[in-house]
Amino acid sequence: MWPTIRMNRWSASPFDELRRQMDRVLDDFNVGLARPGPLSRAVYPALNVWDAGDTLCVEAEIPGVAKGDLEIYAIGNELTLKGRRAELSGEKLTYHRQERGAGEFTRVITLPTEVDADRVDAVLRDGVLSVRLPKAESAKPRKIALKAV
Amino acid sequence: MATETNIQKRETPLAQTEPVRGGPLYIPAVDIAERGHELLLMADMPGVRADAVDIQCERGTLTIHGKVEPRQDVEHTNYLLREYGVGDFRRTFQIGEGIDAAKIAAELREGVLTVHLPKAPELMPRKIAVKANV
Missing domain, CATH: 1.20.5 (Single alpha-helices involved in coiled-coils or other helix-helix interfaces)
Known part of the structure; x- marks a missing residue:
């Protein structure tokens, strides 16, 4: 109201x-x-994200999403996963049970540090997406050398 | 905006039959559809490789089981976000007598298991030829 x-x-x-x-x-x-x-x-897909020192790792279970139907963008400290799971087409199907969804999804997550977008690599295997995002140089801890006086 | 694609991963409650292997066990989401001469069962089993699938059909039950090895050392991983667990997938279905068990076939693609359950020949629709009165 x-x-x-x-x-x-x-x-x-x-x-x-x-x-x-x-x-x-x-x-x-x-x-x-x-x-x-x-x-x-x-929210889809569910994500596991972990910090592996120099790299941030993002993993998602996205069964049935073809490689060509998935787009991944990394900008600054933001990662976007965008994709589509196609519905089974072709012959006429009569569904008895339908628990798996189909359609489009977009998920944007903010990472704790900036990442080096040029060196991000992603692998899709058996329906599991693994993205490895190297942290940007500026985000890495630096050891400060002490000058002897 | 995300569409209705969300599938919550369901963990099996300790059922009558307990697994020998430890670790979590998940129920895969499935679609069951019928077309012409067969039933199609599609199950979401991300992370399962073709050689790690076990399909058994006996006494009217069909069991699908996909083994998943842990992908990270859960104890020593510094998780920032942990929205799902990793473990085996298993689910059992009752299938009627109308399935020709000897001809069940399956394939695994992109983490989706598709099981083809051919209908027994006696249940196939048959076209009855009408003889013309000569």
Whole structure:
């Protein structure tokens, strides 16, 4: 339900008040999306991400996604996985049970450090995607040499 | 936005039949469809190689089992995000008498196992020729 907009005698214009109320509605909406719950389960694919020292590793189970139907982008500290699982086509099929979904997906994750986008490598094997993202030079810990005086 | 592609990976509760191997066991999501002369069973088994699939059909039950070796040393991995577990896939189905068990065939592609279950010949639709009265 929309909140009723009350004209406030002191507000500069009725539009300021409208805007404030709209912002509040949108804030509530955003909070609702961020909360873990049934909504957040619509995220696909599930990911395992780990830190292997010089490299960040991202793994996803995406059975039935052909190599040509998958796009991977790495920019700065952001990784995007975009793909599509095709539905079985051809002959007419009568489904008795349908648990596997089909369709398109996009998932964007923010990595804890910047990565060297030129050296990212990805392998898709038996329905498991493994992406290795070398950390950017600037993100690697550096040992500071002490000068003797 | 992600579409309705999400498949939550389900872990088997300890069932009547317990596995010999330790580790988690997952229930693969499946589609079962029928077309003409066969039933098709498609199961999501990411990480399973063709030589690690075991399909057994006896006394009216069909069991599919895919072995998955751990891909990381779970104990010593510094996880930043861990949304799924890795382990074997196993599921059992009841199949009727109408399946020709001797002719069951299967293939594995991109982590999807497809089992072809041919219908027994006596259940195949047959076209009855009508003889014209001479």
